[in-house]
Structures are given as C-alpha cells and as structure tokens.
Amino acid sequence: MLNEILSFINENFQTLFMISVFPGLSFVLGFVIFAVWYQRKYLARLMIRMGPVHCGRRLGWLQLIADALKLITKELIFPKAANKPLFIFASIMLPVIPAAMIALIPFAPGLVIYNASGVSLLIFFAISTLFPVVSVIRGWAANNKFTIIGAFRNIYLDIAGEIPVFLASIGVMIWAGTYDLNEIVIQQSGMWFVIPQFLGFIVFFIGFLAMIEKVPFDIPTAETELIYGPNTEYTGAMFLNMMEADYVNVLAWTLLMITLYFGGYNGPRIFPDPIINGIFWMITKLLIAITIIFTIMISYARLRIDQAVRMGWNYLLPLSILNILLTLILKYIMFGGV
C-alpha cells in the first residue's frame, strides 16, 4: 500500500507539486496572506499611517497569521433563522471556485496545472460563472436583510460586468486565433496584446474591477450601508474563508488579465531557467497589478448600483462589441483573413 502510494507520488511528482505548492494551494494561501498584509500596509501609508507594526519584529509581517489563528479559535455562530447546511456549504465552496480558475493559468512554459486541450479560456469563464451563484447562496442562507440585499446586488453587478469582460476577451481570442491561454501567451512574446486590443483592455479592466468587487464596484459589500454585505453573519473561521475567497478571486482575475493583455510569463531573460524566469515575471506583474488595484481603491468613491449597472450595459457592452468589429477589420487588413 505504502509502496503504491510512494510510486504514485514518484510518477506524478510534478502534478502533485503544482497542485499543492506552486501554483496551487500553498501559493494561493501565501498570496492571500501577503495581499491582505500588503493592502493594510500600503493603504496605511497612503493614509499617512503605519499599519501593523508590532506583531512580528519588522513591518508587522506576522499580523495576518495572528488574525487567522484568532479567527480559527473563535466561536462559530449559526443564526437561528439561517439555513445551516447551505450556510456552511457556501463558506466552504466560495474560495474553491476562484482557486479552480487559477488551475488554468500558465505560470511558465509548461507550468499549468490543468491543460485543457485548447479551450482553457472558455473553461475559465465557465467556472467563473459559479462564483455569483455561491455568493448568492451565502447571502440567502444567512437570512439577514443586509446579506440578502448584498447577494442580490452581487447578481446585478456580476451580470453587468461579466458579459463585457467575456466579449472583450473574445477580441483577444479573435486576434490570437485560439482559445488556449498558453497559446495566447506564446503569441505575445513579440508584442503584448494590450497594444492591438487597447479598447478591449479598457472594457476588460472596468469589468474586471466589477468582477473582483473592489472600489469603485465594491457594491455588494458596501460597508457604509450594508455593514459587510453577504458576509455580515459569518463568524470566526467561516469569515476567514470569506476573506480568503475575496482575495483568491482577485488573484484569479488579475492573473487572467496579465495572461490576456500583458504577455503572461513573457519577459526579458533574467534567470537562465525559463521556468523560474516565467514565474518571476508573472509574480512581478501580479504585484504591480495589485498595487494599481489598491491605489484605485483609495482614490475613488463607490458607485451606486444603478450607476454601475448602467455603466455595464450602456457603455461597456457596446464598446466591447465595437472592439470585436475593430479587431476583425484590423486583422483582415493586416493578415488578409481571420
């Protein structure tokens, strides 16, 4: 038995490593811890504050560990009116969905957990549509007025945001002529797609902010009116899961943006090993992207739900269709065929 397990591990070492360490579970958890800490420190600096300092000798780097440990040991409260099975199910499922999306992202030549035989971008979007569903379940199961309003706002926003995002990435698909993320990255070794697809990128980026529910689109968890939106009733470890889901979602969509528009793991060669080089550039681009997201977070007001939905349907959707047309025309002129 043991031998069989060992031989299984030996045979599939690379896959198991990718699932459990990089770019799988450990990387995702590590990113969540880093991102929350980085957000708190970076935003604090913009607010002329220090952020966490004393926990951990330098820079408060243990702060998130302390928070997580505390949340794990806190009492779990299930509201009397809540639907308990769904309440627990939502809190477990929510971080899983964006984590599954990450499995499709190539981190380096050949370094991708699930190679989806050429349709990985479509599968990415297919999985991403599950997120609002579970998000609604979490709000509905808690049976609190604030959570229910938050859940329904989540639906409005996701529908208004996801369709433009999908149409914008169709522009990329047409330009690259493939559905495969790895193929898209390889084609960008000469020129990043943000240049030929600039209009599409703008649409994608605004829709992307709506998908990750950050300012100016943090409408479902609008703290000034809805306390914590769909998360209001969650305690302890379940709340930890919710926070994690939030940041894993950010990670998944940011990685997709990098892959589609900013050349993925392509970059000047610094390390001799192409795999390490790819990972280095991927993480560098990721850090720059989340810094930009956090800066937007602090400089803008939140939109109202009607303004956000209007922006999605009235501006982003026509622009994304226009982008597809422009892409077709441009490709026809340059390459003489689609």
Next chain:
Amino acid sequence: MSARIRGYSPFTEIEEVGDGLFRLNMGPQHPISGQGRFIVLTDGERVFDIEMDIGYSHRGIEKILEYKTFVQGIVPVERMVMLDTSNILMGYVGAVEKVLGIEPPPRANYIRTIVMEINRILSHLYALGLLSESAAWNPAVFLWTTADREPFLDLLEMLTGARWSYSFFVPGGVRADIPRGFVERLRKTLDWFEKRIEVYEEAWIYNELFRMRTEGMGVVSRQQAIEWGLAGPNLRASGVPYDTRKNEPYAAYGELDFKIVTHNAGDSYARGWARVEEMKVSVDIIRQALDNMPEGPVKTRMPPRPKPGEAFFRVETGRGEMNVYIVSDGKEKPYRVKISPASFRNFFAIEMLPKTQEILLADVPVLIYSFDPWFLDADR
C-alpha cells in the same frame, strides 16, 4: 430598574410592511449610524421613508442645568458637542451674560473668536471626512482630516490646557490670556492649512466619482430649507444667506469683514462644498482677529445673581445656528434653560427628503452625512 430594562428588547422590530417592502434597521450599531438609529423603509434599493430614532445618548442636560449654578453649567453644556465645544459654550455663556447684564472686554471677544473659528475648522474637517467616508468605505480623506485636526488640537491644548473640553469661556470673558508663542504658531499652522484645503479640493471635492454620487441627490430647495428650519451650512447651501455671525454679531464678528458662503443647488454636493469654503472663511477670520487684537484685560467681574427675566441668544456653531433661551427667577441657578441645537433641526430634513424625491439605499449614508449630524447635541 435594570430588571425591567433586561426584559425589554425592541432591537429587532423588523416587520414586513406592505408588498415587498421591509424596514431596515441602521443603528445604533452600524458603520454609519453614530449614536442614532435610522429605520429605513425600502424595497431593497429604493428608499421610501427614513425614520430617525435618537435619544441613545440623552443625558437630560436641560434638566441638569436647573440644578447647577450658572458657572457650573458650563461643564455639562460643553459636552454636547466635543468637536465644537467652544461654539456650543458660547451659546450658553452668551445667554448667561445677557441674563446677568455684563459685557466681556474686547480682548476676550477676540480670543473667543479665534478659539471658535478653530473649533469650526475642526468641526468642518470632521464633516468633510465623514462625507467622504460615507460615499465609499474609503477612509483616506477621513484619516487625512483626522491627521489635520491634530495641529489645531495642539494649539488649543497650548491655549487652554485641554484638547477638546476646555471650559475656556466663562461668563464675563475667558479664563486666561494668550500664551507666549501662540500667535506665531497659529499663523504658521494657518499657512500650512490653506495648502491642505487645496489638497482636499483636488482629491475629493473635484473627484469625478464623488460628484457622480452627490450631485443632484438630496436636493433641499430654498423654500423647503426655510420651512423645515434647517441650520448652518445646510441652510446656506440651499441659498439662504443666513449666518448668525453676520446677522446678529456676537463676540468680535461685528468688527471683522467676511463673506457668507452660499450655494444655490441645495444638494449633497453643495453642502459638502459649503463646508470647504467655510473653512477658508474661518482661516481668513482668524487672520483678521490676530491682526486687530486689542490689548487689555480678558475678564470682567461677574455678579452672583441676575435680575429675574429671560434672554434669548443665538450663536453659529459648526453645524449651524444654536439658540439658548434662559428664564431666570433671580436665583443663582437658572429656572429653565432651553437649548435648541442645530443637529436637531437638520434631522427633520433627513426624515422629509425621501418623501419628496427618489433616494436609493446607497444614498442614505451620503445623504445623512451631508447634513453633518451629531447625535449628542440633538439628544442633549
């Protein structure tokens, strides 16, 4: 007493009302509620009614004042608004001076003016910070304003010995003269603060998304502002050029030259804008008061007992006009003190607005904080 309290729990009286409508309970524990409670009748997004439930910090100051002598009354009164203590206190002290029939010396008037204008700046900074925070959970501007209050608090501590509640005004003058080095430091702080106001205007007041959220929302017309009895910057943002400092000058305001900030739009944006403009006016007033400050004593003797009679005194606090009505029966304690603070009047508009125009749930915090509520002075 307490046993009865424990048996009673009205906190979650959320019942379904009508078809698809329900009441949402915001407060007294809610990120925006402060010490009040807003019962919002909504269908999920559109708001049909806001009912204000206040009194969560009611202390009965009006009753307590009947048990205190005129000077002892200073302590409870100034705890009505911590951010704005001297303006509030001026209302009480001014009314007491009227009852007693005394006049403070001119130097005291100028010192009072300076302290009151610093307090007004503190109060408006708070209003601006919370307005920005309510439009998004974006505490950057809020924390900048918190940081910018500190130099002024240091100055007040230098002058009076305390950061917020300093009981600095007494009937007949102020407690102490200006210390050495205060004037220079104040001038320096004002120079620096003028640059900060420009930063706020660029970062927040001219911010496109902030304007999208606030412009055209919560419009109070001039007629409504008068009928509902709004006060302060909220009244002036609706185009009524009323400022107690100009209309019924007290302290040294009659001798200084400043303008009344008015805006004709009457929406939430105008109310936020008016506060920024008033901070500029306050800086100007402090500069003038420093330039024109006369020499002399800062206090006159105060008679122990007033004549029987009544006095009505109005004062412009940071949140608007407050008036104090004192009835005296000739004893050393007041017979009746009626304090009508500005927030109490402004709250009425918050209740009325959803009935006159379309307000969405996301607008509720912005609407409330554009009126700059302070529950403690409404509750008294």
Next chain:
Amino acid sequence: MSETSSVNEGRPGLVDKLPKPIKKLFNWSRSYSIWPIHFVTGCCSPEYMQLFGPRYDLERWGVLPMGSTRQSDTLIFVGNVSRKMMLRALRLYEQMPEPKYVVVVGACATSKGPFPESYSLVRVKDYMDVDVYIAGCPPKPEAQAYGILKLRKKILEGE
C-alpha cells in the same frame, strides 16, 4: 441592583482545554488581533477617532474596528451610556462570538462622570463585567491606547 446578573458569566473558551504551548500561541494571536466593534455611545468619540488616526494609529497593534458584531471581539463603550443604549449594547454583546472583552472609556460610562444627577445615564458595571476602565473626560488618546494595551496584556496572560 443586585439582580442584574452580568451576561458574561464565566467565559471558559475552547482554549482552556488545550495543552499549554498551544494555549500560549492562541493567546498570543488573540492579543495581537483585537477587533473592536464599530459602536460609539457617547461624546468621547472624537477622541476615539483620533486614536485610530494617523498620529496614534492603533492598527500598529492590530486593532481594527469592524462593522459587524459577528466578526468583532471587543465591545468598547465610548463615553456616556444611556438606558436606551444599554439595551442595545447588551444585545450586541450577546451576538458577539466568544471570547469577548469589554472596555469602558471615559468617566461617564464608568460612574456617570460629569452628569451624576442624570436620569438617563447608567453605569456599565451594573450590567456586565468589565475588563479595562479608562479614566478621563475625555481620556486622551495616549490613555486610551494604554488601556487597550492593558487589555492586550490581560489576554496575553490568559486571564
């Protein structure tokens, strides 16, 4: 007022049953992650605001005000507490998950302070057990920060 049994009688957590090093670790994590609830009762609130402002910045110790009771662990009474407010405070306290702590800021909440005659104010100690009292009217931010650090020390020592 003897019949007012405090609502937080006995707070043995799950931590008490664990071996000592793990208990210590958990106490350490709790002491660095005090999340007070966003709840203000009275007029010490401007000073409380300055406490989270750039100059004093209590987030250095991981103190982070939270919007919802479900995620917070400390109930801080900021200033005077009226009878009307106390009902809500008790309710909030019951909604909070264990382990939870109570801090009282200011003279009013401790002993009615400058309003001893008030017909409306109550003292917190008549209703629930308090972990830390902070004196002053209003207490300066340094004093409040000191009080919160006292609470931190108490948690660290596992009391």
Next chain:
Amino acid sequence: MLSEDIVSQIKEVLGEAVLELKSPEDKRIFLKVPSERVLEIANRLKDEFGFDMPISAGGTDYPKKNVIELFWIIWHSEMNKVLILKCEVDRENPEVDSLTKVWPGVQKFERETWELLGVNYKGHPRLKPLLLPEDWTEGYPLRKDFDLKPYRSKWGEKY
C-alpha cells in the same frame, strides 16, 4: 422696517388677542396670546407678517401659577427678526393645537416637549417617544416636581 413698527402693527392687527407684547431689544419680539387662538394667530403671523422659519419650540413649567408656558421661536427671514410666541396652558390638562401645519420644522421640538413636559399637541402627526427610553414610566423630566435626587450616583461608592 423698525422693530417698533412691526410691534405696533402686530398689536393693531391682532387686537385683543395680544396678552403681552414687548420688544426689549432690537430683533427680539415677545408675544403672548391665549392658548385657544394659537393656531389662528400663527397662521396670520406667517401669512400677514412673514415669520417663516421655525428655530425652536418648548415650554416652561410654573407649578406655583399652575400653568405651563409654551413657546415657539420663529425667525423672519427677510426682516431678520425673532418672534417668541408664547401661550399658557393649564398644568393639569395641558393641551394646545400643534403648529406643525404652519411651520413643519417645529415637529421635532413639539414631539420633544410632549415627551419631556407632557404637553398634548392636538393634530401632531407623530407623537412617539423620541429621547427617553421606550420603557420610561417615571414621569415628565422637565416638570419642576420631577426630582433628580433618586438618580444621583453616590460619592465614595466603590467602582
């Protein structure tokens, strides 16, 4: 228009309804009328004289005379004058017409006076407890026979 002018005009127009009318200083007019005619006089003051903005309302208790003196304070937005409109009602059964229909802004002040002084305003849209706890049964705090002594916290009590 001088203060004396409007004072004499009010006297002329209202006639015998004026019980007391004085203007001790510029910008202040004290006017006392019988309590039954308050609503009618308020309407006339608004329509004919233009006193349009309510800034305060309340009452004073006089147990010796066995009356409660009510007042509404109204500002004239064009002439910049303040009118203090008074009337006396019986202390045992205080009842008066609500002026919310004339000046909507006095709504909250009248509600507060109803609660703290026990004056019944006829025709007020929302007479519900505002400041006191919902379970308050201890009387009307602003009346002179309401004593604060039982509420006073004792000196030297252990905290």
